[in-house]
């Protein structure tokens with residue numbers, strides 16, 4: 001990302017310059033809504049993210065400039081404030097400060113400006129990029145990097161839970177902090193064990209198509225999580241030792257079916273199906289069987305659309321178009337309700353697919369969808 005505008009705005013606002021830190025957004029190949037169910041996910045960091053310029057100001061005051069925000073881009077809060085700020089973007093930074101303090105870090109006042117190139121509301125987790133960028137910077141500045149990377153990811157997640165109203169899992173913050181160039185990461189969200197998988201499928205590309213339907217996660221996301229927790233509670237009562245859907249199987253779920261609403265049942269069923277799909281994709285990747293990977297991506301999409309009900313007509317249309325074009329795999333990515341589809345497409349088909357998808361989508365919805373080629377990049381870091 002070119003940091004010239006950020007640096008100029010920082011200098012204009014604060015009269016000096018600071019250090020630069022960067023954290024990326026993420027993609028996820030497969031394993032959607034499995035993270036808060038103790039399952040596996042398969043994300044990677046992207047080369048787009050949030051850059052923060054920052055320096056200590058020696059007070060208890062935090063002075064923030066959101067370079068990309070038009071309305072109310074400047075805000076201050078005190079580290080002694082107990083109420084979160086009224087402005088949504090500032091809650092992420094307030095939350096990160098508070099969560100670091102809870103873990104014993106003596107955060108001091110600072111001046112910061114930030115700017116990003118990860119599209120907001122596109123399902124690429126710009127919010128995790130923001131949290132991770134600040135968590136990483138403040139940990140470096142005020143704790144000499146003492147807080148480990150797992151804890152930094154958990155700080156971002158706790159910020160979402162406690163200050164932003166989203167009961168998310170750990171995937172986005174984990175991918176943002178732990179990302180590695182050219183690699184996807186298989187993460188077991190129960191044990192937090194992870195493994196890097198070099199991902200450079202010969203003859204294929206990963207491409208995102210943005211429906212431009214902006215989503216922000218909140219009530220509907222939390223409702224999905226609550227459905228899973230209801231199913232878990234019933235199975236735990238009946239069978240014992242069911243802490244998350246990771247501990248359950250289809251027979252157990254069917255045994256409590258009559259005590260669940262149809263929505264809750266289908267959501268829990270989707271998660272159990274997805275759990276199996278992620279493992280099948282791991283095997284397929286090891287064998288280089290990208291056609292099978294793609295088939296599982298389609299299955300995930302229809303599960304997300306019909307059972308988990310987090311898709312939208314625009315994403316369904318893009319996935320159908322991909323299928324018609326013979327694209328290897330396609331599905332809605334991230335929390336859902338809009339954002340991007342992720343597509344695994346043979347290089348020889350790429351141009352034909354992109355032009356058909358953009359043309360037909362524009363004709364149907366009156367909006368030209370954005371296309372982002374995926375480059376898998378490194379995680380949180382200080383820039384030189």
Ligand code: GLA
Pocket residue numbers: 031032033034035036125168169170171172217334335336
């Ligand atoms: C959002 C959340 C993640 C995860 C995905 C769905 O991105 O932040 O924790 O649950 O949705 O897989």
